[in-house]
Amino acid sequence: MKEVEITEIIIREYLGSLLRALDSDVIIAGGGPSSLVAGYYLAKAGKKVTILERKLSLGGGTWGGGMGFKYVILEENCLPILQELNINYTKKGEDLYAVDSIALASGLIFNAVKAGAEIFNLVSVEDLVVKDNRVKGVVVNASPIEIARLHVDPITMKANAVVDATGHDLEVVKVLLKKNNLKIFTETGDIVGERSMDVEEGERITLEKTGEVFPGLYVAGMAACACFGGPRMGPIFGGMLLSGKKLAEILVEKV
Amino acid sequence: MKEVEITEIIIREYLGSLLRALDSDVIIAGGGPSSLVAGYYLAKAGKKVTILERKLSLGGGTWGGGMGFKYVILEENCLPILQELNINYTKKGEDLYAVDSIALASGLIFNAVKAGAEIFNLVSVEDLVVKDNRVKGVVVNASPIEIARLHVDPITMKANAVVDATGHDLEVVKVLLKKNNLKIFTETGDIVGERSMDVEEGERITLEKTGEVFPGLYVAGMAACACFGGPRMGPIFGGMLLSGKKLAEILVEKV
Amino acid sequence: MKEVEITEIIIREYLGSLLRALDSDVIIAGGGPSSLVAGYYLAKAGKKVTILERKLSLGGGTWGGGMGFKYVILEENCLPILQELNINYTKKGEDLYAVDSIALASGLIFNAVKAGAEIFNLVSVEDLVVKDNRVKGVVVNASPIEIARLHVDPITMKANAVVDATGHDLEVVKVLLKKNNLKIFTETGDIVGERSMDVEEGERITLEKTGEVFPGLYVAGMAACACFGGPRMGPIFGGMLLSGKKLAEILVEKV
Amino acid sequence: MKEVEITEIIIREYLGSLLRALDSDVIIAGGGPSSLVAGYYLAKAGKKVTILERKLSLGGGTWGGGMGFKYVILEENCLPILQELNINYTKKGEDLYAVDSIALASGLIFNAVKAGAEIFNLVSVEDLVVKDNRVKGVVVNASPIEIARLHVDPITMKANAVVDATGHDLEVVKVLLKKNNLKIFTETGDIVGERSMDVEEGERITLEKTGEVFPGLYVAGMAACACFGGPRMGPIFGGMLLSGKKLAEILVEKV
Amino acid sequence: MKEVEITEIIIREYLGSLLRALDSDVIIAGGGPSSLVAGYYLAKAGKKVTILERKLSLGGGTWGGGMGFKYVILEENCLPILQELNINYTKKGEDLYAVDSIALASGLIFNAVKAGAEIFNLVSVEDLVVKDNRVKGVVVNASPIEIARLHVDPITMKANAVVDATGHDLEVVKVLLKKNNLKIFTETGDIVGERSMDVEEGERITLEKTGEVFPGLYVAGMAACACFGGPRMGPIFGGMLLSGKKLAEILVEKV
Amino acid sequence: MKEVEITEIIIREYLGSLLRALDSDVIIAGGGPSSLVAGYYLAKAGKKVTILERKLSLGGGTWGGGMGFKYVILEENCLPILQELNINYTKKGEDLYAVDSIALASGLIFNAVKAGAEIFNLVSVEDLVVKDNRVKGVVVNASPIEIARLHVDPITMKANAVVDATGHDLEVVKVLLKKNNLKIFTETGDIVGERSMDVEEGERITLEKTGEVFPGLYVAGMAACACFGGPRMGPIFGGMLLSGKKLAEILVEKV
Amino acid sequence: MKEVEITEIIIREYLGSLLRALDSDVIIAGGGPSSLVAGYYLAKAGKKVTILERKLSLGGGTWGGGMGFKYVILEENCLPILQELNINYTKKGEDLYAVDSIALASGLIFNAVKAGAEIFNLVSVEDLVVKDNRVKGVVVNASPIEIARLHVDPITMKANAVVDATGHDLEVVKVLLKKNNLKIFTETGDIVGERSMDVEEGERITLEKTGEVFPGLYVAGMAACACFGGPRMGPIFGGMLLSGKKLAEILVEKV
């Protein structure tokens, strides 16, 4: 029966993907813009990279532009990334470029998959594997099970590097700190938290702080900014894209 | 202040898009696969096409593959579309090809925007403009206002052709029938409704029935299938893509 | 890493089970007492039987006894089944036996799995495959996806016989009738519906009407009773167990 | 088509209002009585004042009178304001005047808009722009997006003075303190919080404490009272109106 | 104690209003634009008019403009009403005038109260008093009690004329038809229902059909339009205002 | 341990009550005023009467008076009942007496229990036992189980007469009609339904129609009125009390 | 019209009650058993006592007995109270008496009203009037308004003594402590909180600690126990009744 043939192919394909993802070079929690850019460049460099997203669709906060007005702004230093990903932009100010947020979201996702990043939607990272004072993997569950509040055990994926790219919620770093008596590589040893808005400062800190916060655990995008107490930025996405690219460069070396 | 400069660009860009969309060649309600393919080919043919999607992201039921296993199946007759849109596929059976559903969803969206289709997310079509026994436009609202159950009046967009591509819910056709004492171009004059699953029959009917159901109103994808009483198909997407292409061909002629 | 080794085994085992279930002799929708008894006897007779249950646990309405008082009642004609399944009972009236409802629920499940029935929890049957006026399989989805109201396509499982054992809701028969213009083998051609309580009459009709209601589709337990307009029974479970056994006997012949 | 002509006018008008509001003399968060009175007097004095209200209607807690009995009480010192705004009142005690709360709410709103204050409903202030230890603007979002819990970035509005008139919730001051390591101009450097009821004391403190609490940030009405630990007042609105007037007098000088 | 003195005044004032409202010339259910205009002209003509609104604030769908863009459109024939109510407008097309929706909402309410209409918020009309085949009064309850789903009996208010101005929901006419075996003065004897959008036709029918639908019961605004099967109009408010005025003229004669 | 001694007494007492209630002369579904009055007079006459109430407290709609104003009205013909139950009243009009609704609710309950009626709270009647075309008992469940939406079977209580005193919802009659192909003793054979308000007519019909509607099944109070199409009454309770008394008189003869 | 006559009487009666309650000797927050007993004895002694209950019915946790088994236990020292209130009991152990919980709940309420206590349901105490370091009254709102989450100001009632009888939630004491920088008369100056169960100790402490906790503010019943750190008791109600009686004796002296 053709219906069952179709079903069988889907199950086998998914299983193959899932089994391959159990042992990755890099696992990125969260599927927003910094994650997708990092995934693109890591995959392009030949790394085995897995992106885990709780929702059904990827792209994080990109889709809605500013206040639901579907455009976001980027600066000149991001043009090379847009050009590489074949995403259109329009010059609007001296150093400001407008991009249709739906084009940006879909373009980032499409290019990351195309480059070879393995993306899983409907998967939430609920904990980490921590051994010998080092993050060695992630503990994941199906997000629909989580939404349905069913009591079901998680499974585990192993990686040389785990990235928290979950935005200012810092979900992965938070669970690490909450469940284990540890310090991360910030001044306070704890999450400092996102400050009120200041675009230039925010973009600067995001890029600067992208990197490792605990052995085996990295932060990128707004997660990097919020972790080290940088200010928020709103619908300007340069910091996100550049942070993703920087993270990829760091990890290409390390893993 | 740079923050305000960014804000102003976004507002102006969005306003421009919105004003342009008030008078379209084609307005498609729903942003799933048949809508996106139709949008791609219509835009490519130079038509002014507007896609309206209630959710924040586009892609409809594509993202989740089958039962959340992120793959969908396509048949050989769709390969030209995939090739044109630069979307990867793998041969899996005699006539069956597996596609990563995240690649398919993002690829369809990315290509539609790239080709020039104007896509609005967070917009729901709540009614139609009907004059002289012909659909002449859509009555839309911001979907967050709808979700928040606020009592706010809608606005109107005009088009030479309106397409219901809202899947088996047939939201647009339903509101037309419920609010006006009319008949559509099915055997019963009413929506017949989706039947139980039969993949081959479903794909055949979807393609066959794609077209006009009332002066000025068209159906595509699962909406076409359900409107005329065809069976459902599950995670095989050939009918969807071919229906979108057929719709574009019809409308390129007509509008 | 041991955590990943564990994960890999679980995924592979589940995959094996799922693939095997794609082509069954009998698929039973609903995991209550009549389903489990039928599953036990079918598996014991060497049939490939798959039980699909929406909830996390099996047993249906057995666990709560009467009004949450955790006992149910059975009559003498069920003792052979209880004895075969090694479930304790206590004589309480001339022809009435009390059974701890937790023992009954767990005993029915445990014996069905032990006998070789393949049971899936967290799976909901949302539709059927109907071709040539015959039910040829079921269309299923992950119930957490359903609960989370995510728009995700289902997959398909094929069987020689499909059983609706979903209790008085008759979920499978209902979807068959609602989506297709068909008649079932009742006097009215439609579901008659459960009547008010009458224990003896209810048990008699349940047993009598267990069987085929449409080519390829069977009913058992309260689904049989409600389908043909029998009265409800409350916390007496004889009809359920005997119906399950009768169904197994019918299907052992047929499939 | 007339429907589209109407739509186009609405969009253009709103755009104009929104763009003008991006750079204001004063932005007031919250649209209750002290906000509206301040807005009235500031606009009358020629200042560019913007009021941002999360709900669909303005007026805050005025509409419901006391316990839903639609009257509020004012004292003699408020009569000049009522007279200027053309709102009716009835003498009821030595120094107490009853006002229909629906008349008061609508009268305050109507006069504020009439005087030239730009009022936005359905807008929530979710953060501030803070640079060089000074509040320089507000970070806002569409409140329906917030209610629908959609992940969408905010936009920014700039002002010489920002006013927290959000009542005892002090939403703006709270976000300033929570997100940045700062002190405000209270004795403790933090919000002191509203005390139990004492009408006379409450009205006195509300008026006295109306003013700046951080460079660029002001409090008025119950926000002033709660910020500095004054007691609540219930359905007597004199303090609210006088606080709004005082704030306007301060800001007319400053901005 | 001053707090109690305030409380006592409020209770006594409310009681007075409530007792006076028990016997009105006209009771209008719903507090949207047609209701408020009717209330204004009826009160101005010396009639005892009571407006009952379920929500905390009045104004109905006026506040949100079109799709939350806070402007509505009126035509030239409404300018006399706007001028009488002192509400600002701007000419925008040949026959189209833009009005700030917040100004319109508050202006309509403020003027209705000022003219002497007694407005109650938080009151819902849940039924009618019907005797000798004539509506003789309304059965009302506190809407918070309704929201809290508490089982509490309603009270009764008497009027010579009851108006359903609850918009296209037609709450009052619906309860009349649902609970009593009656016909109303439409062609079908039943509610015909709102049709899809057509602004000019909608405005024409709204005005034409404003009037009595059953002995003692009248319709105005969108309720008149929907009752007789007219099309919807969206954010153009001329029909609403003119309908309110026409209703007042009819009732000034009749009651 | 005293705590366990207390627990044991409670369980044993409840068990005794519950077992005794399994075989009653009269079972009344619903614990509002007509039920309690009927229960009082039946118990006083020596009948074994059981009242089943879904909520935690008894008294139905009595507690809230009219619109939450805690008074209800009774007429002179009810004074003998009030006097017998020792409930205070105040003459307020020619034939109208005001009663504190809290006194009435608690007085009706207290006297019913005192007289010997067995009252169960937290029990909902979900179905009936129907044999030989006669209602022979009720099928009940714990209402918290129902609220928690748990799948648990009900238990059964037997009675010579079952009374539906569930108000205008007519829950028991409705389940009888919905689940069985039967006619009741109204003109239509079906529930006619409550009409709009008319106090005098309502009180007359309530009393007149109190009685049997199907062999073994009776209606009282608003259930009698609504069953036969009488109008509603609001916060006047004479019909309720007299209906309860009449029902008791009928059943004292019959059971 | 009789319906309006009824309405007018109800409104006038309620208003009279409400205005009288604005100045009470004692206001008791919470309508559970200790409150009702205190109300009974205070009213009997001629004091003007007002009981305020958030729910529609009174009686607090009495109705449900233990775990929904509708009996509670009392000891010999409570028999005089039961006898005075005419409530039945049955001897069950050496010093333990079983009482039907529905009889107890209704009997306590009925007797309190009968004795002259003014009871308001649907009223919640949301704050206090505190002046000169003394509680001088309560700040109340309609609880349906609270449940409907409407932003409406409260009103005020004055009393010589305010009693927190809200059980272990201690709602009144909590708001006093949370909103004002004060200490109460416990060892810690703060609420100590209910301990785990110990019936004898619980009953002893409840009685011992019944009394004043802050100038003008008293505690009774479980509120007294929890305030001073006593253990919980479960379904034994002696402590509650005796605490209510003791409180009455204290306040008869003091107010």
Next chain:
Amino acid sequence: MKEVEITEIIIREYLGSLLRALDSDVIIAGGGPSSLVAGYYLAKAGKKVTILERKLSLGGGTWGGGMGFKYVILEENCLPILQELNINYTKKGEDLYAVDSIALASGLIFNAVKAGAEIFNLVSVEDLVVKDNRVKGVVVNASPIEIARLHVDPITMKANAVVDATGHDLEVVKVLLKKNNLKIFTETGDIVGERSMDVEEGERITLEKTGEVFPGLYVAGMAACACFGGPRMGPIFGGMLLSGKKLAEILVEKV
């Protein structure tokens, strides 16, 4: 009537079970794998053991396997338990065995009841009886009452040993610590809390820490692990089963 006969048997059986359970050797809160294994071995050793589970079904987190893939993993040291309970397993790695999670869940429950453990579902432990610094019993309520948020008092059960087997929520230990000023037998005297995942370490600590944490109170399974700060384990169940067995061995000695 047979229906009532059935009801009576169920009530009497339940009552008998409940009364017997009031005085147990061991009461285990929570019905997951460690609880069921402990219950099995304790009952087998002749102890009177009572298991209390809040949900309708038993088995805790066992049913869902890993991420809903219905298999769990056990190690060689658990084979004797599986063999004794007649549960199937398959060797999958050097020391890893796969078990169908539905077989494991039902097998653990079935064997525990069969061995004589008295299991109650729908019962939640909301507090403890604590006297003389020792846990002497549990305070329980019907969980549907808890879910329905009804204010109903609990009842009490006495035991020589109470076990917290509620998983990492540690519901019983938490209530002990929160309500009483006490220390438990951990290093900090407080709950340490579950750490991030480490399977081997988790299994080791779970087993090691199974035992008494306060006089009369024990922990088992994940509760033991989390109480003493061990890491989580995911879908490997060896630690759970061995902890249950160890607890039984300890308590067989002690009670």
